[in-house]
Amino acid sequence: MAKAMLEWIVKALEVLASVVLMAMMLLTFVDVVGRYFVGAPIFGATEMISTMLALIIFIGLGIANARDNHIVVELVDSRFRALSPKVYDAIVQGFSILAMCLIVYVLYEQAVEAAHTGAKTVVLEWPLSAITGTVAALAGLSVISQVLGLIVGEGRDSHSASGGNI
Template sequence: MTNTTGAAGGATRWLRGAIAAICAVLLLAMMALTVADVLGRYLMNAPVPGATELTELMLAAVIFVGLPAASLDGDHVHVDVLTIRLRRLARRVLAGVVGLVSAGILGLVALRLWKIGDQIAGYNGITPTLKLPVAPVAYGVAVLAAVAAAITVLRVFERADAHV
């Protein structure tokens, strides 16, 4: 969705901005928590209780909140050492196939994360120190992976329409 004109382009820009803001807030919170934990640990011999588990949860959130943004922008890592030697049509077909396979893998990741969330919810999994429930995080990252899969599929068809 690099061409951001019209209503869809405005929605895409808004979504990117929202994702960037959420990630920025999460990263800032992680940084502040880490600084407070380190200062508390070494200056006052009193680390922040649960700092490690909060950092882990926020890190998962940053990664999976950013995943739909990477899918929107097509910013996933790719190596084109061999594909640059292919003809234009072959590159487009291969890009479509790779996009669909990537979307399928993201969909499988989403399904697996949802199952893991079900398992965690089944035994009421909580974090050790703060006793925060973990299942909602698993469900949240599953939904975000599914959103990234849907965006990836849409981008495949968008590129196909652009070349017709």
């Protein structure tokens, strides 16, 4: 069941990432064409692109956490791993999950505060609580995908200097 759930989450994140990235590319293209050839850029394009960038980062983080495809700097990594691979992996994964949970908590708190204050983006006046809440939800999904990835155990034994199998 964990494997099927993980596969569904990763597939949904991949599709969502594709859609958001395509929208970001099209918006950038149309904005540049409008600015330089027509003299009329898209109002609020920079703010929209910034929002989509935040979404892409946290969508990608969910995929990377599910597959354990993080960048590994192997200056001292191999020495510590050689001492006790299972203890090393438990410490690294535990710290990673703890850090992600902290990120979820901070983003959630910011979303709640933005909702209470009615904070909006500067140009388009979008509610910040919706944007921050969405990013917090994606970060939460990242934690879930990381835990499911650990349960399923795929991609854990094939680390390389590039951060695992891509």
